[in-house]
Amino acid sequence: MDPPTPPLGAAPRNLRILTFLAALLPLGWLAWKFAFVTDDAFITFRYALNWAEGLGLVYHPGDAPPVEGYSEFLWAILMGVGIRLGVPPEGLSQVLGLTSAVLLLAGWARYASRSIATGPVALVGGALFLGCLPPLAVWSTGGMATMAFCAAVFWLFALTWSKPRARWGIKVFTVGALVVLLRADGAWWVAWILGPALGGVWAGGDKSRFKTLLSATVALVVVWTLHVAWRYGFYGDWLPNTARAKVGISMRAAERGYNYLMHFMLVFPGVLLAFISLGSARCWRERHLGPVLGVVLGTALHVVLTGGDFMAFGRFLVPALPFVALLLCAGLSGLEEQGSPVAAAGYALVCCGLVLPAAFDRDIFPARWRTAFGFRHNTPQALERSEWGQWYRMREQANEFADIGKALKHLAEPGDSVVYGAVGALGFYSGLRVYDRNGLVTREVALRDPLPQATSPGHDKTVPPEFFSRYHPTILDGVWFPGGLGALRLYREKNPGVLREGLKPQDLGGWDLNPRPDQTLLLEYGEEN
Template identity: 25%
Template sequence: MTASPTLRVLVDPSDVGRPGGEPARRRSVLLAVLSVLTGTAAIGWHGALYGNWIVDDAAITFAYARSFADGLGPVVHPGAEAVEGFSNPTWLLLLALGKLVGLFDHGTLFGVPDYVLFPKGLALLCCAGILTVCYLVARRVTRRPWLVTAATGLVLAAIPSFVIWSFSGLENSLYALTVVALAAVLFLAVLDGRLRTAKVALAAGALAAVAALTRPEGLVYAGAYPLLALVLLRRPLLRPSIRNAALSVAAFALPVGGYYAWRLATFGQWLSSPAVAKSQSLPALSDFARPGELVAYAGAPAVLVVAAVLAMALARPLWWRQAMLALLVPLGLALFAYAVLESDWMEQYRFATPVWVLGALVGSLAVADVFRHSRPRRRAWLAAGLVVAALPSGAAYAESAEEFRANPNISACYVADRLGRNFNAYADILGLREASLLLPDLGGSALTTRLHLVDMAGLGEPRIAEFIRNGDMAGLRDYVFEEVKPTFIHSRWPWASGNGISSDPRIARDYHQLYSYPDDDPPNGDWVRKGAVPDQATLAELRRYARTEVERVERDSRTATYPLRSCGDTLRPGQTTVGQT
């Protein structure tokens, strides 16, 4: 007697003939735990190569988390205007909760500053969560889910892009966990014949909402459930498919719409300041070729071999083919989101994190299935092909990781030292109780400054964000020199060439230069407003400080170890001592 199609879906064929009993279950649980721990440990080991490095953009969220936890509301530092200078509310919420319970922004944990350990610890937990979800998916369709899980973890551990941005202090790990959880809900629902149920529709919509509130491009995952329902549509199922697709969209729209309503009521605009400043535009046709960058990064031979294996798995009568589509739809949305986003100035493909997770899971499942249904000789050829294809990728990954470790994107500690503590010292020399600073880097400076910060990049300054969006650099300069009139200005490449502030003739008219980068054209460095300097002796003291302490920070920042270290047990407003304490 043959099993009915329904029975084939509800009963995992890989369980047929498998020995049962309590010992087998204990062994299965042990292997599951070991596979998740192995993958997580490998990812954590790779993350540890980057030491205490936290990218400065992450410190912007740290500053907002501090303000929310301290009851100040959405301000980047005490006394600042309420501005939505962040774009990751769910990650911010976790950090604020960490501060409230004493795990973040208080001091050290196990001898490590908690502003380093807590976000990196959260990232490691999210990576463990990702692999746990992968195991839950793999155990339904493979004989050895622990092997698929461990393989997925090791692949992710090898990809610098995934590890770097997961442990950067940013929200990437939480975002990836949310997206893979959404994919798993759809996958298991298809296997169990529950896709067109209200419970699954609501769960998919809610997870899509979390994704959208973790990263702005997470909005695309609102389409995951409706798209999958459309791909698997059959005429008799048209009405329930439409009903549940609407239910999923409603579950997504309620929390996301509520957040947008709060944004409009609080800030008077539909978009956050970072979204305005980054000038996201409608995609051009050429943008849809951008996923090719990820193919080149991952290694074309490896991608082609895995794609061929996936095609082999789908070409045969795969009993869980429709469930595989439940993974491919979110993967397609992840690639679409990467394609339409404006290019990022940071290295290592910061916006590709969900692509790596879903791609590694799909590839591992396909390889496991083809191996299982292949004869020994074919398995040998397949294994050899995978090894040969992986070698160039592994070599490129190792080189990429080493290059980034030697010269990572701008660290929060550099900004805290250079734009927070150094400018606090300038203000102390001048005896200024109140002063303002125009600068392009807002993270570490917001955590350590006692000055009023004016964000040259527009993330925390709506007027400047509008000038940048409209390409009105002349208007931006007029706003700076005629309205803001900051006490201090710091400019560096590439901002000077973009906005022209440091080459505007009004900077020589109104400001003394304290520090300059000798090789930059146009000139960059530090300036102080002439009216803030009482006499030539004080100006000489400011320049003497710049030649010694500011130059020391710049010199140290060019060493290999500086970006990987912490910058003190705490980051507090008013600090003037630079370096690790």
């Protein structure tokens, strides 16, 4: 006969603190290891800068109508407030991201100890797994709202499915509004959390709680509607331009999204093992494991429908990971309650061991397995690149584009413009008019039909620099080349055609702020410049 299940909510305070620390310590170390700001974050920073300067939430002041080339409305406002207060967005975004990570872990430890498990092995094991997940650490910085959104989604779930306390409905509404406004697609997660909750409360016959939850849900629908109406009035479109720039909901997107999921599971097989642990979980209804699983599946469905994301370490799946850790915690609790704490501890350590290697550029399975589910189709090298390699490339490219932007700020004349495919750091630091080859901030590119060949997520409608020739852009391309002119000549002799023919060296001599004095800046100017 199985031992009785201990009452939930009985975990002592010291155990809750230990649970929190078990997640915080590995996550903090990994976040320090992966600290960076991705190039796309600088797109939002430029919108925030213009807003802070009174020019509106726009990329190019004066455009009518402007283009919504960002997906994180509330994040842009927060960055703008920081700029007005004299706080650079590069630092503020990282501080807010790390703070959000701490709030997430605190909320996870609180909810898990009250609603999922009471045993030390289950709580500490689940928390350790959560803290060892590299995607959470990577996107605790990154400069984007990913971790703030993840924390808001989790807290919305925890509040919704916890015992109502004082001002419960107001708290659910407030956190839900954060979810709706932090990301353009935030309403998707609100629906996956509040929808099942409304159904469950209605079926349970708790009319008072149902009325409160329904009122909060209706209020959130109003918030979402007002934001969409504002978007249409200000930008002239119901959807952000970032959504228009992608392939849209289609079989092609679904195939790429499926590959995204399979690739993630092959890189982090410990996540799949966490699912398998559910076979040992007990008291599904009391622990709300169905709704927990629903959020995970809803996030996976979102990935399939949208076609995934090109960025490193499964950014689109990050909101699901705290819920995967809850599922593992429930499975470990089942083992612990059945008198197998050693087996539970071993299972938790194996799960951690099957997610950590990716943080050190190591594969659990042969690399060709994940390559078979490649979704970054820019180049063969991109398909084969590991998640660590993709993160490293993103970090280095953001620095490279930032330095090009600073150089252009030094070189450019009033009215100059540039054509580029990565418009974040280059656009933020240069302040120039940028024609976006990928269409995130250029509407006419985003409204084109997708390219016929397989593409990387977010690069579905990329155009060549010549597409913008009718606007007579000043600069068509720019790269840094390691070394001086002698090395450049030798490189071109041995590798003809690798660098665009029109790229010419720029003289940055005498500029005290030159970010790369040991390299040569190559720019390609338009025909009329």
